[in-house]
Amino acid sequence: MDAPYADAEALRRSVERLRQLPPLVTSGEIERLRHLIADAQEGKRFLLQGGDCAEALADCTPQTIAAKLKILLQMSLVIVFAGKKPVIRVGRIAGQYAKPRSSMTETRNGETLPS
Numbered sequence: 001m002d003a004p005y006a007d008a009e010a011l012r013r014s015v016e017r018l019r020q021l022p023p024l025v026t027s028g029e030i031e032r033l034r035h036l037i038a039d040a041q042e043g044k045r046f047l048l049q050g051g052d053c054a055e056a057l058a059d060c061t062p063q064t065i066a067a068k069l070k071i072l073l074q075m076s077l078v079i080v081f082a083g084k085k086p087v088i089r090v091g092r093i094a095g096q097y098a099k100p101r102s103s104m105t106e107t108r109n110g111e112t113l114p115s
Helices: 008-020 027-041 062-083
Strands: 046-051 087-092 103-108 111-114
Touching: 027 046, 027 087, 046 062, 062 087
Parallel strands: 046 087
Antiparallel strands: 103 111
């Protein structure tokens, strides 16, 4: 479901700008992760995924993200020590901004807002 935008030209410019930016991850990193997850499926590694279910856009600051990564690292060290297996750390940060919505609006306490 595509969200409606009042200014189609501004949307087009934004999408074009995003297309010009470098990728967040490389194809090599994706392929490596696929192999690591396959190892986890075979019991050779432990996959640790952590992060908020949803956070405010204002909370996506370098300091907040660094704190979350620090917690993931600390958790993985405990798991490595206890489980004697390498850990794959996956951070779920700002994921709600990329996932599709089942409805264009959400109503809470009688107020309907775009989702």
